[in-house]
Amino acid sequence: MRCKECNKDIGSYISNEHLYACCGLTLQEYALRHHQPLDLLLSTDQINLQDDISNYEKHNKPATQQVLNLLNGLYMANALLQEGEFTYVTLGIRRLEQLLWYQNVLQSIGFQYKQEYFYANDSHRVIARNALKIPTAFLPPRIVNHSDDSLLQQLAILIAHIGELHAGYLFIDFPQQKNAEQVAAELANNHQIRLKPLMVSENIDGQLMRCETLEDTSRLFTLLTKYLEDIPSACERFFVKHEEAQVSKELVFDSAHFITDHPDKCVNLHGGRYAMNVKVKDQIDPLTGFVVDYGYLKRIAKEKIVNQLDHHNLNYVSAELSWRSSTELLSIFIWERLIEYLPSLTELQIYETSQSHCCFKGPSLDELQKKGSSVLLNHFSSDDLGKSQLRNLLDQSIQRKFKVIG
Numbered sequence: 001m002r003c004k005e006c007n008k009d010i011g012s013y014i015s016n017e018h019l020y021a022c023c024g025l026t027l028q029e030y031a032l033r034h035h036q037p038l039d040l041l042l043s044t045d046q047i048n049l050q051d052d053i054s055n056y057e058k059h060n061k062p063a064t065q066q067v068l069n070l071l072n073g074l075y076m077a078n079a080l081l082q083e084g085e086f087t088y089v090t091l092g093i094r095r096l097e098q099l100l101w102y103q104n105v106l107q108s109i110g111f112q113y114k115q116e117y118f119y120a121n122d123s124h125r126v127i128a129r130n131a132l133k134i135p136t137a138f139l140p141p142r143i144v145n146h147s148d149d150s151l152l153q154q155l156a157i158l159i160a161h162i163g164e165l166h167a168g169y170l171f172i173d174f175p176q177q178k179n180a181e182q183v184a185a186e187l188a189n190n191h192q193i194r195l196k197p198l199m200v201s202e203n204i205d206g207q208l209m210r211c212e213t214l215e216d217t218s219r220l221f222t223l224l225t226k227y228l229e230d231i232p233s234a235c236e237r238f239f240v241k242h243e244e245a246q247v248s249k250e251l252v253f254d255s256a257h258f259i260t261d262h263p264d265k266c267v268n269l270h271g272g273r274y275a276m277n278v279k280v281k282d283q284i285d286p287l288t289g290f291v292v293d294y295g296y297l298k299r300i301a302k303e304k305i306v307n308q309l310d311h312h313n314l315n316y317v318s319a320e321l322s323w324r325s326s327t328e329l330l331s332i333f334i335w336e337r338l339i340e341y342l343p344s345l346t347e348l349q350i351y352e353t354s355q356s357h358c359c360f361k362g363p364s365l366d367e368l369q370k371k372g373s374s375v376l377l378n379h380f381s382s383d384d385l386g387k388s389q390l391r392n393l394l395d396q397s398i399q400r401k402f403k404v405i406g
């Protein structure tokens with residue numbers, strides 16, 4: 001076999017040792033660059049290898065504050081995983097530089113970078129894992145007390161690892177609710193930055209948080225920029241502009257409704273299959289290749305909307321829809337619920353039948369926060385209802401007794 005980088009004959013199989021010396025690529029990157037499956041590049045004795053703990057050397061120097069901060073950021077991100085006698089951190093190949101940046105700090109306590117290959121039965125192919133590994137027994141005890149500066153460094157690691165920016169709002173899906181509460185309290189008390197808890201986390205014990213406003217996000221980034229700028233993937237993700245794209249997800253739900261005071265047959269209770277097209281427009285994330293994961297889009301739309309409306313009478317779901325659950329008012333109702341989770345929402349389409357649908361573009365989250373919910377939705381839930389002078393006439397009307405005839 002010839003190495004496609006240096007054109008030298010390298011025997012039957014290619015190895016990371018050759019590639020590191022020849023071009024600085026890992027084998028997985030070489031496979032991607034030359035669009036070949038790993039299965040063809042690796043020999044069977046490079047696959048499913050068991051790592052040997054005796055290759056790791058315990059360092060006796062105490063861990064520096066920078067090491068402890070990095071580890072605590074990774075603990076908060078649930079990024080330190082255990083397997084057998086090892087603890088490891090893994091990131092996809094597109095984030096190799098970030099992993100190597102961690103390694104630059106963590107090698108002082110004995111972490112090693114490994115690209116390992118496994119035959120995945122479910123995928124029917126060889127997949128690679130890029131990981132920093134250490135025997136679990138070598139890990140320093142987890143720190144509990146820390147200064148504000150340490151907390152900010154840990155937060156920068158957490159955000160670089162699992163933070164996402166959507167339409168200028170930072171989202172962090174904390175794997176542990178207690179960490180979310182602690183970070184939110186410290187940011188509120190020390191820096192007047194508000195994190196808003198949202199209802200849908202991907203983790204069972206987790207808590208999804210969003211910087212409440214654009215100003216909160218911007219203040220948090222001002223605090224963290226000096227730490228985030230060091231971390232290669234954070235720079236690409238948060239500080240560089242990329243192309244925008246629009247993605248959409250269609251979901252359906254079955255609902256009944258009627259249109260109060262409608263002059264025609266829509267006054268009758270009737271039902272059907274609604275289709276909802278949720279469109280989101282934002283920058284393409286360089287680390288994922290996505291605007292937003294379709295799975296997230298579906299999860300939010302399902303949990304915040306479909307589960308509330310499916311197999312319900314729309315008029316009784318909420319006061320906003322009780323008078324007229326028209327596609328138009330339904331669109332505003334849905335928009336105001338989704339925009340909290342999808343601030344890059346750009347358009348909603350609601351199909352009541354395949355021939356009748358409504359397109360709606362509502363306010364941005366920033367506009368919604370400043371001006372409040374739509375007045376069109378709030379007539380029957382408004383505190384002003386029943387307060388006008390004319391309501392005196394209602395009182396007078398019941399004082400006139402009916403006359404019994406006959």
Ligand SMILES: [Zn+2]
Binds near residue numbers: 005
């Ligand atoms: Zn080569």
